[in-house]
Amino acid sequence: xxxxxxxxxxxxVERFDPTLGLEVHVELNTNTKMFCGCPTEFGAEPxxxxxxxxxxxxxxxxxxxxxxVESAMRIGLALNCTIAPWGRFARKNYFYPDMPKNFQTSxxxxxxxxxxxxxxxxxxxxxVRVEIERAHMxxxxxxxxxxxxxxxxxxxxxxxxxxxxxxxxxxxEIVTKTIPGTGARAPxxxxxxxxxxxxxxxxxxxxxxxxxxxxxxxxxxxxxxxKGSGALGTRTETKNVNSLRSVERAVRHEMSRQAGVLxxxxxxxxxxxHFEEQGGTTRAGRRKETSEDYRYxxxxxxxxxxxxxxxxxxxxxxxxxxxxxxxxxIAGEWGLSPEELRDLVNAGALDLVEATVAxxxxxxxxxxxxxxxxxxxANSRGVELRDLPITPEQVARVIALVASGALNNKLARQVxxxxxxxxxxxxxxxxxxxxxVVSDDGALVAAVDxxxxxxxxxxxxxxxxxxxxxxxxxGAVMKATGGKADAKRVRELILERVQSA
Amino acid sequence: xxxTDGSADTSGLTRDEVAHLARLARLAVTDDELDVxxxxxxxxxxxxxxxxEVAADDIPPMSHAVPLENVFRADERRPxxxxxxxxxxxxxxxxxxxxxxxxxxxxx
Numbered sequence: 064x065x066x067x068x069x070x071x072x073x074x075x076v077e078r079f080d081p082t083l084g085l086e087v088h089v090e091l092n093t094n095t096k097m098f099c100g101c102p103t104e105f106g107a108e109p110x111x112x113x114x115x116x117x118x119x120x121x122x123x124x125x126x127x128x129x130x131x132v133e134s135a136m137r138i139g140l141a142l143n144c145t146i147a148p149w150g151r152f153a154r155k156n157y158f159y160p161d162m163p164k165n166f167q168t169s170x171x172x173x174x175x176x177x178x179x180x181x182x183x184x185x186x187x188x189x190x191v192r193v194e195i196e197r198a199h200m201x202x203x204x205x206x207x208x209x210x211x212x213x214x215x216x217x218x219x220x221x222x223x224x225x226x227x228x229x230x231x232x233x234x235x236e237i238v239t240k241t242i243p244g245t246g247a248r249a250p251x252x253x254x255x256x257x258x259x260x261x262x263x264x265x266x267x268x269x270x271x272x273x274x275x276x277x278x279x280x281x282x283x284x285x286x287x288x289x290k291g292s293g294a295l296g297t298r299t300e301t302k303n304v305n306s307l308r309s310v311e312r313a314v315r316h317e318m319s320r321q322a323g324v325l326x327x328x329x330x331x332x333x334x335x336x337h338f339e340e341q342g343g344t345t346r347a348g349r350r351k352e353t354s355e356d357y358r359y360x361x362x363x364x365x366x367x368x369x370x371x372x373x374x375x376x377x378x379x380x381x382x383x384x385x386x387x388x389x390x391x392x393i394a395g396e397w398g399l400s401p402e403e404l405r406d407l408v409n410a411g412a413l414d415l416v417e418a419t420v421a422x423x424x425x426x427x428x429x430x431x432x433x434x435x436x437x438x439x440x441a442n443s444r445g446v447e448l449r450d451l452p453i454t455p456e457q458v459a460r461v462i463a464l465v466a467s468g469a470l471n472n473k474l475a476r477q478v479x480x481x482x483x484x485x486x487x488x489x490x491x492x493x494x495x496x497x498x499x500v501v502s503d504d505g506a507l508v509a510a511v512d513x514x515x516x517x518x519x520x521x522x523x524x525x526x527x528x529x530x531x532x533x534x535x536x537x538g539a540v541m542k543a544t545g546g547k548a549d550a551k552r553v554r555e556l557i558l559e560r561v562q563s564a
Numbered sequence: 565x566x567x568t569d570g571s572a573d574t575s576g577l578t579r580d581e582v583a584h585l586a587r588l589a590r591l592a593v594t595d596d597e598l599d600v601x602x603x604x605x606x607x608x609x610x611x612x613x614x615x616x617e618v619a620a621d622d623i624p625p626m627s628h629a630v631p632l633e634n635v636f637r638a639d640e641r642r643p644x645x646x647x648x649x650x651x652x653x654x655x656x657x658x659x660x661x662x663x664x665x666x667x668x669x670x671x672x
Contacts, residue, residue, distance in 0.1 A: 093639050100642025109660040110651060114644035120653075130639035151627060158590050160664040208661065224661035227650070356588055361627030369633040 070322035072315060075287070076247040079325070081318055082295060083242040083249055084284035085193075087260055089235050089270045090203060090277070091134045096231035097202045098125030098168065098365075103233075105276050109226035117202075117231035119164030125364055127152075131233035132175070132368060133378060134269040135200045138235055139176025140379050141263055142195045147175055149369045152200070152362040160225050161204035171359040174199035175368065181263070183255045184387060185248065188401070193256050194240040205230040235269075241284075241295070249285075249318065254311040257281050261307075262386040274306050281310050283338075285317045287325060296321075297331040301345050303338045312343040320345065393417065397426040410434050411448045418455035424462040432458050436476060440483060453482045460489045473546045474498045500549045504556065507540070507548060511556045514539040525561045533557045577602050577609065 075081075096103060099116035115123035136146050150173035154166040179195035206229050211221025237260065245252045261272045261279055272279045286298035299321070304313045321331055335348040384392075390413065394404040407413050412433040419429035433448065437458070441448045461478055464470040470478060470493070481492030493499055501507060514536045515522050524532040533554055540553045579598045582605065586593040593601065619625070647660050656663035 095639050095641055099644075100637070100640060101644045102641055108647065110647045110662070111660075112644065113650045114642070118645070118650060126635065126637040128639050129636035132636065149633075156588075158588075160662070160667065163662075207667075209667075221666060223664050223667055224658055225664060226661050358588065363627060366628055366630070366632040366635045 068323040068327070069316075069319040070326060072247075072319060075318045075322040078290050079287040079318070079322055080243070080290055080292070081245065081249040081314075082286050082288065082298070083239075083245060083253055083314065084298065085239045085242070085253060085256055086282040086284065086300075087237045087257060088203075088280045088282075089138075089237065089264055089272065090279075091131050091233040091235065092268070092270050092278075093128055093130045093134065093233055095128055097128055097131050097200070097233040098231055099123075101228075101231065105271075105278070107228055109228060112228040113230070117163075118227060119162075125168065127365060127368065128233060131200065132370075134233070134267075135175050135198065135235050136370060136375065136378050137267055137382065138237070138264065138269060139179065139198050140375070141267055141382055141385070142176065142179035142181055142198060142237070144176035144179030144195060144198060146370055146375050147173060147177065148372075149173070149367055150175055151367045152365045153359045154362050155201075156358045157356075160223065161207055162230060163205070163225075163227060167201060167204065168362055168365070169201035169359075170199035175370075181256065181259055182387075183252065183259045185251055185255050191242075191245070191248075191252055191255070193242055193252075196238045196240045198235055198237045201234050201236060203229050203232040203234045250311040250314040253283060253314045254307050257310050258307055259387070266383045266386045266389070268383075277305070280305065283310065283313045283317065285314060285321070286331070287318065287321045296325075297333050299331060299334055299336050299345075301336045301338050302348070305338075305340070309338055309340060309343075313338045313345060316344050397430075403430075406434060410438055412438070415449060415455050415458075419458045419462070422456045422459035424459040428462045428465075429455075429458065432462065432479075436479065440479075451483060452485065453479065457482055457489055464489060464493070468549065469493070469499055471500055471546070471550065474500060498547065501544055501547045504552070507544075507553060507556055508560070510540045510543050510548065511536070511553060511560055514543065515557070515560060522561055525558070530558065533561075577606050 090103075093103060095101060096117055099114050101112045101114050101117055104112065116125050139146055150170060152168050153171035153173075155169045155171070156166045158165055174197040176198040177196070179198075181193050181195060183191050183193055185191060205225050205227040208224040208226070209220035210224060212219035239256070242252065242256075257279075261274075264270045264272050264279070270278055274280070281304045283301040283304055284298045285301070286296035288294040288296040299317060301313045301317055304310050317336070324331055332347075336345040337348050338345050390404060390408065393399070393413070394401070399407070407416060407430065410433070412430070415433050416426065416429045419433065420426050437451060437453070438448060441451050444451070458479075461470070461475050461482075464478070465472065465475050477496065477498055478489050478492045481487075481496060481498075482489055486492045486495060517539065518536060521532050521535050525536075536557050537550055537553050540557075541548055541550060579602055582598050582602045583593065586598075586601075651657040651660070651662065654662045
């Protein structure tokens, strides 16, 4: 079959109504796996965080991680779900080497949380309510490395290598109900939902929510129906959507692709598709198994989970201030415009600025450091702002040093550079690099006199009343002191010396 | 029979269904065996259906032999296996990983 023509996005929304559905998998940040005491750290040597339980060795008995169940319930509560008073795990049977047990322990018809919603704010400030179908507990799979194919993909691979460190890591799958009626905004709604969910999960402190490390993964379900028909078209499920931008692109591409198939008189095949990061396109994967093929049955090695009403209420009491409420509060406290708030949020700087303010800095100074100089540094290093090797406390210390006059802005940037280069705390860098502002008159007077002697014409101008000419002398002194002089004090000294001479 | 559960339906297991189950279980089953197993599986399903008839509405379904709920483990690390131990039983290994043959048919 030849590749279908992609239909221009505007035409797609003119002729079709898209229906979205989003499945988000989130890895919990528990110390140990879902059913065994193995660590869950990302990036360890392969097969060093495994045990008989997660390797599915005979006779091993899984036991549920209480902290993971509590995280699952907190997620459910934060999504306005009902917590099921009784539920079981089930075995999802399939043969695929990413699970050494040949089944995944999951929840099937008895998920821990059902029927909730999440209000999602769009760029223009309007809100879309996304209904949540369910959130259920399961375990992550191992990681496959396909060897021999040209692209590292399973296609054409000669064999595969398996690392089971990730197998058994607690995973919560959050499934929306179908989201109808988003029209041209479908890509934006999808992205905004995943963004809001990520922020919520981060506020709950239940996951690292790092899409680039796979601790938050999104599958995009999309179907098209003829405009105004009220029908529900056949959907595809696009996997491997690993960034917020990709969520938006995947929806947009799938809308254009499906419209192309439909307008050419074809039919959409219900299938799993894979998102291709490079071109922003999707390609066909396997046909969807029917759920019967997974032969789910209740997991006989685990007993039911029956959260008491008291336990649920105890957990509800631990829910943090919701991210969007917090943003509104902070914007009010700091006097930010909606645009300033959005810039701060988009730069990933809100938490950092808040922590910097908590460490004693003013909101204005803290914002300016994080969204300007530090954002540039993060950008040039290609890392997230929060991954820069400097803490909010250290930034607050630099701001305090500037406020006290011990550093000027130029020196402060050098101190920050030193901290980022691993030279220690701001005070360590000041001491080691000798960066303190020189405001001691003894040291400055000599430099001032030297500069005055070198520019007698400027001295004459100042004497003649052109005080602004002193700027040239200030510049010379700053240059001579390597930028360390207290510029204000230098100006005062220049005027004193000229007039007393 | 009050159950609407499909598993209690013994109206006959077709050869195609047995072949499908065999494929899901990655079992090579010959044509002759399909007939044999279809008959045998039907006997088993019949026995299960018999249990279903005994179960009255006031008997809650169980998936577990002991009446226990909420058995949890604290989120504390326990020593596991070393890489060498983990791979000790593997038919093939490479670079600290389990080596498995080409994965066919799943995503082609």
